Amino acid sequence: MFTQVVVHRPKDEFRGETVAFLQRVTEAARVLPGVVEAVVWAEGDGERFVLTTTWESPATFAAGEDALFDLLQSVPYDEWMREPLDVLLLDEIPPPAA
Numbered sequence: 001m002f003t004q005v006v007v008h009r010p011k012d013e014f015r016g017e018t019v020a021f022l023q024r025v026t027e028a029a030r031v032l033p034g035v036v037e038a039v040v041w042a043e044g045d046g047e048r049f050v051l052t053t054t055w056e057s058p059a060t061f062a063a064g065e066d067a068l069f070d071l072l073q074s075v076p077y078d079e080w081m082r083e084p085l086d087v088l089l090l091d092e093i094p095p096p097a098a
Contacts, residue, residue: 001036002061003054007086014080015046021075022051025068029053032067034060058091 010018022040029038034056041050055061077085 001054001056001092002058003052003088003090003092004061004065005086005088005090006051008049008051009047009082010049010080011082015049018049018080022049025051025071026053028068028071029064032064034064061089 008018008022019040019042026038026040029035036054036056038051038053041052043049053061055064
C-alpha cells in the first residue's frame with residue numbers, strides 16, 4: 001500500500017471552500033483505478049484539514065495522480081492557506097513474516 005497525506009491550514013475565511021474542495025478531490029479519487037480509500041479529516045479545532053489517499057501501490061499512485069492534477073491546480077493555495085501544504089508520501093512497511 002501507498003498513502004499520500006496532505007495537510008491544509010486554511011485561513012479562517014477559506015475553511016468552507018477548503019473542505020468543499022477536499023470533498024471534491026476525494027470523490028474524484030475514489031473512482032480512480034488503484035485507490036483503496038480517500039478521506040478528508042479535520043482536526044478538532046478546524047485549524048487543519050488532512051486529505052489522505054491510499055493506493056494499492058506507488059505505481060498506481062503515480063499512474064493516477066495525473067487524473068487529479070487539473071482539479072488540484074484549480075485552487076489558489078497562496079490565497080487560501082496560512083502556510084504551505086505539508087505532503088507526506090508513505091510506503092507501507094509490511095509486518096514481519098510469522
